[in-house]
Amino acid sequence: MLYSFKNDYSEIAHPAVLESLYRAPMSQEPGYGEDGPTKRAERILLKECGLDHGHARFIVGGTLTNLIVAAAFLRPFESIIASESGHICQHEAGAIEATGHKVHHLPHSDGKIFSEQVLQVVAAHQDDHMVRPAMVYISQSTELGTIYSLCELEELSRVCRENGLLFYIDGARLGSALASERADFALSDIARLSDVFYFGGTKNGALFGEALVLREPKADLDLTRLIKQRGAILAKGQGLGLQFEALFKDGLWLRLAKHANSMATRLANGIKKQGYDLAYEPCTNQIFPVLPAQVVKKLEQSFGFYVWRRLDSTSLVIRLVTSWATREDSVDLFIEALASER
């Protein structure tokens, strides 16, 4: 295969991240996140978030982060409002439900949900024989590569606060959102407007690891016990702290995300030049071209990608994901292959 655009975690990790682990001093550190590198990484991250009194935890993966947030903040009969395209709705094998909570799957517009929809769900669940919606979950960037604008985030945040809902942002690809040319928000806006969010490492150059950030630490939340109970923290917690230190050093994460985005833009432009459309606005490192089925079939012989859905009898929407590791020549090979199918 010439190149796989299946996802942004095919290559093991950015060399600087791996080096931070490889060159780590062979000194002894306390376990489970009490180590020096983790404390330093937390400090740096909170500063970048503009949070003076925030709190961060480094967790092994995204599904674990999502289910811990559900377990930490929801009572047994409380539910989460999400886009039906959301990661927790589709690709976590029912992790939230296994934690005991319903997820309302809302129809979406390019992967996004809006405050009016949230209000409708709240209004439709006043009866106490029903679950009580207690959290709004969005992904930034979304699973369709789009991003919420600052204005949209502010609106969702406002509605959440006015209705006693927790506002949670899944930032598995928050790097690519912040690095987007269309982004009109900063990391500090994400931190300010949400109650809790996570900043993803896995899909932005780390070997693994996600940083959960709380705007206001709640003393009685007992996050350590919860995280331990779900097996979400490394014994060798420094393995997480070191990676995030490396990602935040000299803005590495942002450079990686910008590169990924620019490769996606290059792909999108090339595809459009060949006369094909994109199903969703290309903003970040995931694009969704609409291609004839027989062209897709040819491309599959040389490139890796997912067929996202069937558009009509002749056309398919495919997903192409770029990463910090994607090279221009891989992109160009794809465009050339596409051109040769005209």
Add this chain to the structure above:
Amino acid sequence: MLYSFKNDYSEIAHPAVLESLYRAPMSQEPGYGEDGPTKRAERILLKECGLDHGHARFIVGGTLTNLIVAAAFLRPFESIIASESGHICQHEAGAIEATGHKVHHLPHSDGKIFSEQVLQVVAAHQDDHMVRPAMVYISQSTELGTIYSLCELEELSRVCRENGLLFYIDGARLGSALASERADFALSDIARLSDVFYFGGTKNGALFGEALVLREPKADLDLTRLIKQRGAILAKGQGLGLQFEALFKDGLWLRLAKHANSMATRLANGIKKQGYDLAYEPCTNQIFPVLPAQVVKKLEQSFGFYVWRRLDSTSLVIRLVTSWATREDSVDLFIEALASER
């Protein structure tokens, strides 16, 4: 502090393990355990286990491994029989119960439980208003540093099979057990006598990772969905496979475990030479000296360790853990400090 004997995961990882990650080719691999390194590591591991038809999965940590085994094999009303000193009983913040299952906490003899106790629990739970014991959980080596002999394992295995119980061995420190001078069993015996076990990486030189091994793969077990649902697998699964490949290359894991054990033996001998007893038979890399409280107080100024329990009004049992990274001179410093307190 001169040295911490608090646990066997203070140092980040063995250089060879870190190097396997650092030098990994920057090629693209499928995610979630479908990668080449993982498949190679599984092959090697199963071969060492003597399992022609076995199946292995690499999971991020021990608590996750334990709760996945519970979720995979138990029906909602089924329970686990374990020593009250077992990791699932004490140090996982109720992870098994959070998965819905009761754990029977049995009194232990030096960290071990025996077939007669198992039969008593089974006999006492015949009434169908009670839980149904369905799994026996032991740790090898135990949380008190002791090991089950081959004969004891065979007896537990026999009783499990005769009573329809699953026999599960938590091998967080299986390396140190196999490396023990007192061990009369091989890895193949563990694989043969248990239904499912895990071989621990974290406490034997890996950055993280545990290998779950099933003697007979059950086609309908759907482990992937379960593991995904609990967030227990890395997106970059090769990060697990590479580490286990490194640990199994030229028997690295065994050398590391032997070193850890020999450092514990050196500690034990030195302590006994000073006239102190050990609370449990020293077999592996954890020893439990009995020391006067005022001596413990002095040692705490220079060394890290846990006070395990109070023995009587003047004596404490402390836990000292050695690892692949413990050096002779650290051990000797401890002995010297102890001697100077005579």
Add this chain to the structure above:
Amino acid sequence: MLYSFKNDYSEIAHPAVLESLYRAPMSQEPGYGEDGPTKRAERILLKECGLDHGHARFIVGGTLTNLIVAAAFLRPFESIIASESGHICQHEAGAIEATGHKVHHLPHSDGKIFSEQVLQVVAAHQDDHMVRPAMVYISQSTELGTIYSLCELEELSRVCRENGLLFYIDGARLGSALASERADFALSDIARLSDVFYFGGTKNGALFGEALVLREPKADLDLTRLIKQRGAILAKGQGLGLQFEALFKDGLWLRLAKHANSMATRLANGIKKQGYDLAYEPCTNQIFPVLPAQVVKKLEQSFGFYVWRRLDSTSLVIRLVTSWATREDSVDLFIEALASER
């Protein structure tokens, strides 16, 4: 208030049911469903179902019955396919999710879902990062008062068997469905086409109680432990058995259901005569007239009912439920009140 059409459980219970409890011999019976009346009721019920080898359990209520079926038959990552109007989707406060399972909420046609929709869900969940649909749940009669025809049931049953799905029928109002003039199926068809269903007592004259019926008893299902664990069985199990005996004596349940249906028909005819439409086909004991908002407001002063939904700026859909206890004159009072609002 003149009369409440809010539900079919406003009156305590049919006199014959209450009498069966009141006149029960003051003899001693074993607890938890091992009693004589329960065994007799099971025998009668299975015979009426045409099941030679079936198995029945009497459970306190419908939500408990539904969550026990989920816990009994599903593995942790398995999900249920249901209409979004289904009782488990809306009115059980997330009981199924609290048991750990996702429910797929399908759009419905008059409260019903069809085999093609089921196949689409199955096709969309082949990826093992997703839940695995394992059960189809329908209500007969539906929450909108409609019924599945024999042909529709056979089709769903066939698709379930061909795709390894369990077919479960919530029969909270199965009596009214069987008593419907439009019913082209018998109780034996329900028993034959589903894998498991329940026959509701609460909404058909009992004080409480639902009868869970399995076509084929599975020896290893351990239903007793499950039912005990969820608190779903009475200590004085005869209190359930006696009621079902009474309901099945001389076809009492059918007479009660027919009466409820005929009162609904009388209501529906009267409403149509006044020139109003019904939102769904009136088949059983629930009807859904479409009325101007100001008429609804007037009716609310004298009658109890739920406003189901807003149809447009001037019209509302309301729900009227009749029962074994509804009298003709109550129905006629409603029609008169409606007529006076013309």
Add this chain to the structure above:
Amino acid sequence: MLYSFKNDYSEIAHPAVLESLYRAPMSQEPGYGEDGPTKRAERILLKECGLDHGHARFIVGGTLTNLIVAAAFLRPFESIIASESGHICQHEAGAIEATGHKVHHLPHSDGKIFSEQVLQVVAAHQDDHMVRPAMVYISQSTELGTIYSLCELEELSRVCRENGLLFYIDGARLGSALASERADFALSDIARLSDVFYFGGTKNGALFGEALVLREPKADLDLTRLIKQRGAILAKGQGLGLQFEALFKDGLWLRLAKHANSMATRLANGIKKQGYDLAYEPCTNQIFPVLPAQVVKKLEQSFGFYVWRRLDSTSLVIRLVTSWATREDSVDLFIEALASER
């Protein structure tokens, strides 16, 4: 069989309770506990408890009541401290664990646990890799027929408050405790000293039903949603309210409990007269004579009872339970049979 002393729920219900259901007006009542009888029963119960601002809920059964208390008051990693003889430890098929929470099984003295044991569990669980004990559960009367004295209750209550633990009393047989000649506490003491308790109906003459009482209603507890989610409330809630009204009318519950206790005393005296001992102090309606195995074998031919445990090679402890329905002549038959075995 001449008579069964197996339990206190063999006879269906006290005639006055059945009559309250049978003679209930055939009027319409709101569902799910909003009915008149339930509101009246709550008022009467709270008054008898001396609670001006308390709150009561009527729940179908004891296991449901216990698991709802766990779900309502505990966070996911919190645990319950109980006697190993406690109902939640032994006879609910793991209902608490299925709700996600560990139960600490403490050794008991005649079915009772004491404040010092509670403090030890708390002290042993300070590490945040462990569960956090958050509730003390006791049964009054205990599963061994004994009762906590006022002084013991006050001590447990004090320790709970000082340590932030919730004090929960399972009163499945609270009637028999309050009716005991040895009781030095009143219902108001139970209400005052616990945070939440339940007053059992099933084992004191009701057809079914337990009354959950909170000393201080917590507005944000959302008990209705929780109770609905677990299926613990009747649609026809008046069926619960009517029974409790009947039990509290003219102190019926107390008369029934006193009768049950007096029958147990008569049994105990007769047994002692024959020269046999009782394993536990006889205080309420459960007694535990120690009898030779061959005598037990003979008695089993004519009477129903459980063999509780083997005392030694020749003696067994059996359990005899009396109820509101036990008659003197049944007791005397047992004593005669015992005498004839001398």
